[in-house]
Amino acid sequence: MEQYLDLVRFPLNELESPFGKRLLSRCQRELNEDGRFNLDQFLKCSAIERCLQEIEAKLRHSAFRHSRQHNIYFDDNVDGLDSSHPALKRMNTVNHTLCGDLLARSLLERIYEWPPLIEFLAKVLGMSRLFPMADPLARLNVMVYGEGEALNWHFDRAEFATVLLLSAPRQGGLFQISSNLRSDADPNYEGVGELLSGNHESVQTVDLVPGTLNVFRGKNSAHRITQVEGEQPRIIAVFSYCETSDFVFSKEDRNQFYGRSEPIASKSIWFKGLIFWVQRVAIDSNTGRSVVW
Numbered sequence: 001m002e003q004y005l006d007l008v009r010f011p012l013n014e015l016e017s018p019f020g021k022r023l024l025s026r027c028q029r030e031l032n033e034d035g036r037f038n039l040d041q042f043l044k045c046s047a048i049e050r051c052l053q054e055i056e057a058k059l060r061h062s063a064f065r066h067s068r069q070h071n072i073y074f075d076d077n078v079d080g081l082d083s084s085h086p087a088l089k090r091m092n093t094v095n096h097t098l099c100g101d102l103l104a105r106s107l108l109e110r111i112y113e114w115p116p117l118i119e120f121l122a123k124v125l126g127m128s129r130l131f132p133m134a135d136p137l138a139r140l141n142v143m144v145y146g147e148g149e150a151l152n153w154h155f156d157r158a159e160f161a162t163v164l165l166l167s168a169p170r171q172g173g174l175f176q177i178s179s180n181l182r183s184d185a186d187p188n189y190e191g192v193g194e195l196l197s198g199n200h201e202s203v204q205t206v207d208l209v210p211g212t213l214n215v216f217r218g219k220n221s222a223h224r225i226t227q228v229e230g231e232q233p234r235i236i237a238v239f240s241y242c243e244t245s246d247f248v249f250s251k252e253d254r255n256q257f258y259g260r261s262e263p264i265a266s267k268s269i270w271f272k273g274l275i276f277w278v279q280r281v282a283i284d285s286n287t288g289r290s291v292v293w
């Protein structure tokens with residue numbers, strides 16, 4: 001991994017060394033104080049190029065265009081809130097997503113599954129253990145925001161998010177966050193309503209450069225990607241980890257986020273099986289010679 005990741009500045013594979021311990025305590029402190037931390041330019045430039053090359057064709061041909069209207073909760077019915085409440089303001093989100101099944105055996109998947117990274121995240125977050133997500137679609141995503149596209153204000157369902165920036169737009173496409181806008185005990189509907197009505201006093205814009213790993217607690221911190229301006233897209237890889245080894249999305253969730261519920265690979269195996277069966281029938285019912293397709 002040394003050829004891809006800056007393990008001199010971020011020795012994730014040597015956390016017991018003095019430098020490793022300093023890194024760990026710095027990230028823990030920032031996560032506690034700000035709800036987030038960055039490993040700036042964690043991914044080397046040559047590795048960014050390789051990741052972008054590996055996904056280029058797939059982005060053109062296989063990405064799912066996710067376009068929807070939603071509120072900050074991704075949920076139309078929130079107990080105790082009238083539909084006219086400002087906290088339920090509806091917004092637009094558009095992006096393009098490559099799912100985990102289409103990233104199999106890529107460099108991004110190798111980084112996502114690299115054990116020292118997973119152990120480091122668990123230690124920073126104070127979790128006994130983390131696992132790569134079992135869901136073949138949701139585990140690892142690449143998300144692209146082109147000109148005029150944005151991910152609007154939302155709260156995550158997961159406790160934390162791990163995002164690797166691969167390409168940053170020249171203008172717009174900024175990551176903004178209102179840390180701890182709500183808590184598990186207090187939904188702070190009034191504060192949420194104020195944010196969505198344009199009061200951005202609590203909002204921080206996080207300046208990120210490509211190659212940076214950004215980890216944040218998105219469950220109670222509202223966040224968004226502002227609209228991208230210009231031709232240069234914002235491209236991120238989103239790594240999803242869980243505290244259990246068997247967590248998967250429901251079929252409904254997969255359909256909503258990815259436009260499908262089954263991995264492409266299994267569809268292709270099914271299709272190849274169908275072709276084989278048709279060929280066998282053709283051979284048996286005719287001359288015994290294989291059919292040329």
Ligand SMILES: [Fe+2]
Pocket residue numbers: 154155156161218223
């Ligand atoms: Fe998010």
